[in-house]
Amino acid sequence: MERRKVLEMLAAAALLPQIPAFGAQKKPSSPTSTLAPEDEAFLDDMQRRGCLYFAEQVGAKTGQILDRAAAINTPLSQPAKRDPRPMASIAATGFGLSALCIAEHRGYQPRAQVIAQVRRTLHYHLEQMPHEHGFFYHFNDVDLGASYGGSEVSSIDTAILLCGVLTARAHFHADADIVKTATALYERVDWPWMLNGEQTFSMGWRRGSFLKSRWNHYCELMMIYLLAIGSPTHPVDPACWDAWSRPKMSYAGFDYISAADPLFVHQYSHAWFDFRHKRDKYADYFANSILATRAHEAFCLSLGKPYSQDYWGISASDSEHGYVAWGGPGAADAMPKPSAPGFGGIDGSVVPYATAGSLPFLPVDCLRVQHALKANYGQKAWGRYGFCDVFHPDANWYDKDVLGIDLGISVLMAENLRTGFLWETFSRNPEVAVAFQRCGFTSY
Secondary structure (H helix, E strand, C coil): CCHHHHHHHHHHHCCCCCCCCCCCCCCCCCCCCCCCHHHHHHHHHHHHHHHHHHHHCECCCCCCEECEEECCCCCCCCCCCCCCCCEEEHHHHHHHHHHHHHHHHHCCCCHHHHHHHHHHHHHHHHHCCCEECCEEECEEECCCCCECCCCCEEHHHHHHHHHHHHHHHHHCCCCHHHHHHHHHHHHHCCHHHHHCCCCCEECEEECCEECCCEECECCCCHHHHHHHHCCCCCCCCHHHHHCCECCEEEECCEEEECCCCCHHHHCHHHHHCCCCCEECCCCCHHHHHHHHHHHHHHHHHHCCCCCECCECCCCEECCCCCCEECCCCCCCCCCCCCCCHHHCCCCCCECHHHHHCCCCCCHHHHHHHHHHHHHHHHHHHEECCEECCCEEHHHCEECCEEEHHHHHHHHHHHHHHHCCHHHHHHHCCHHHHHHHHHCCCEEC
């Protein structure tokens, strides 16, 4: 059977079952897909470089991971200094804890070094990091831990951090210190507080008041609700799972649940929670992300040059004109506006993590893009940590930075395609199965 058909069958079938037993001794290693040697070699190099970011761009005391760093091109054999910019992100730290588990699992970094960093990160966040009812500030000073620039206490970014915390707890289940500290961090979170009297979560809290914006329609929000509903200490009513809307989108013959949001919203919760072979009364969310990725590819191709089968994928990212949240089908600012690229109009840039983060959903198409981007633009776009965040070759513009969250989703989803390691490991947390059960998921 040709390689394309094999990969598509495996992505659709989603082979690996959930492993519910916390502390199980099996070390995840069974592949979820049959990859060609050149695919394995590419993904291994990409992951090794991405994991290096989370080992180098870190606060020595806090364990916080920098939000961004320079896209340097120094050889991997030489040490690199930490970027001088002090802003860290708890979301990048959550991705980093998960990436460190991959680094230890694959032997990218010494086990003792990884364990020391994980312990340091967990202890600082539990014992010294400022928080409100267990929720953390979005951005913080990487060395001091103090909130950065009036940052908000963020519900979604705390959820991403906790996904990393629970990944570390499950992976290093034999380390009593890691298990105890990680458990305390998760069980401290007062989820009902962030509801602020309603059934959908506030996006955050700032200067004594909850933000008016809420997590009330389908996006990356699933992780918040599952973590909260599965909490053994401060759970929310499972009815909260039904409280957010699931708007329908139709584009190029693809019908799926989505709002006019960037592609990453179909990736983030899936990095940890294994939605394969299961559905609630509304949808199979893994299949939904496959459809959303196909629709996004079709949308990019509809824009014409420079987009092609070898060059597509946009999402929230840097751009030549600042940070933008490039949407896809249905986004008001998604249609090309060549005269006003600084206002969100798609300008011909490509965002590598858009396809890297969708590797488990559309492996053939996404791998083709990843290979082509490196082959055609790697001299300028590929460095110590992998791809720079975004680039626009027709304008001869290549981002000078990499972003922790974008490297993170790339590393995690590449591993899920290769072995299902993140899915298997995270599923060992008993709260995961509890949350799925309380939300009415059934397996098939």
